[in-house]
Amino acid sequence: MDYSVFTISLLIGTGFIAGIINTLAGGGSNLTLPALMVMGMPADIANATNRVGVFLQNVAATMGFRKAKKLDNADILPVMVPSLLGGVVGAFAASYAPEVWLKPLLLSAMIGMTLLMIIRPALVAPPEGTVPFKVSQKPSAWVALFVAGVYGGFVQAGVGFILIAALAGTLRYDLVRTNALKMVCTLGFTALALGVFIWNDQILWLPGLILASGTMLGSHLAVKFALKANPNHLKWFLFVMTVCGSAAALLSD
Template identity: 85%
Template sequence: MDYSIFTVSLLIGTGFIAGIINTLAGGGSNLTLPALMVMGMPADIANATNRVGVVLQNLAATIGFKKAKKIDSQDILPVMIPSLLGGVVGAFAASYAPETWLKPLLLSAMIGMTIIMIVKPAMIAPPEGTIPFKVSEKPSAWCALFVAGVYGGFVQAGVGFILIAALAGSLRYDLVRTNALKMVCTLGFTVLALAVFIWNDQVLWVPGLILACGTMCGAHVAVKLAIKANPNHLKWFLFVMTVCGSAAAMLSN
C-alpha cells in the first residue's frame, strides 16, 4: 500500500470535506471511496475500510451535537433500534453480495432523493415550529429507518440522505435535529457493520485511521456550522449535495 505524502494528504483532505458533507447532508463517501480505491483497494475492501472514518466521524459529530443540546436522549433509542437491525442485515449482505450490486443501489438512492427534493422539498425541511412525531406514532417511520439501516450497512455512501428522508420526512424533525439524530443512527449501525467487516478481514486499518483524522475534523467544523446556519441555507446545501451525489453515482456507474 502506498503511503506517500500525496496519498496521505488525499485521504486527510477528502476525509475533511466528507466529514462536513456527511454531517450537514450526506454523500461524503462518494469522495472517500474513490480516494481509497486510488490506493489500489478493490471496491469491497474500500467499502469496509471507509467505515473506520465514518464511525469516528459520527462519534465526533454526536458528541458535538450532544454538547449543543441538539439531541434529546429520549429520541435516541426509538430511532436506533430499527436502523441497527437494518444495519446488521445490510452489513452481512455487503460481505457476501456481488460488488456489482453496490453502484446500482447507490445510483437509485441518489436519484430518488433528488426527485423528492425537487417535487416535494417540504418533505425533508418541515416548517419551523413543527412538532415531531414519535416512532411509536408512525409505523412507516420504523420501516423507513430499518431500510436506511439496511442501505447503510450495505453501501454507506448516501445513507445520510435516506436517514434525512426518514427523520425529517416521516417524523418531521427540523434539519439540525435531523442531522444530529442521523449521526447517532449512522454511528450505531456503522459500528455493527464495521464489526462484520473486521470479522471477514476486509478492513485495512492504517488508511482507515488516516482517513478518520480528516473526517473527525470535518465533522467538528460541520457541527458548529449546522448550529449557527440559517435553516434555508441548510436546505439548499442539502439539495446541492443531493444533486452532486446523483451526478457522482451516475458517473461512477
C-alpha cells in the same frame, strides 16, 4: 498500498470534505471510496475500510450535537432500534453480496433523494416550529429507518439522504435535530458493520485511521456551522449535495 505524500494528503483532504458533507447532508463517501481505491484497494476492501472514518466522524458529530443540546435522549432509542436491525442485515449482505450491486443501490438512493427535494422540498425540511412525531405514532417511520439501516450496513455512501428522508420526512424533525439523530443512527449501524468487516478481515487500519483524521475534523466544524446556520441555507446545502451525489453516482465507473 501506496503511502506517498500525495495519497495521504488525498485521504485527509477528502476525509475533511466528506466529514462536512456527511454531517450536514450525506454522500461524502462518494469522495472517500474513490480515494481509498486510488491506493489500490478493491471495492469491497475500500467499502469496509471507509467505515473507520465514518465511525469516528459520527462519534465527533454526536458529541458536538449532544453538547449543544440538540440530541434528546428520549429520541435516540426509538430511532436506533430499526436502523440497527437493518444495519445487521446490510452489513452481512455487504460481506457476501456481489460488488456489482453497490452502484445500482447508490444511484437509486441519490436520484430518489434529488427528485424528492425537487418535487416536495418541504417534506425533508419541515417549517420551523413543527412538532415531530414519535416513532410509535408513525409505523412508516419504523420501516423507513429499517431500510436506511439495511442500506447503510450494505454501502455507506448516500445513507445520510435516506435517514434524512426518514427523520425529517416521516417524523418531521427540523434539519439540525434530523442531522443529530442521523449521526447517532449512522454511528450505531456503522459500529455493527465494522464488527462484521473486522470478523471477515476486510479492513486496512492505517489508511482507515488516516482518513478518519480528516473526517473527524470536518464533522466537528460542520456541527458548529449547523448550529449557527439559517435553516434555509441548510436546506439548499442538502439540495446541492443530492444533485452532486446523483451526478457522481451517474458518472462513476
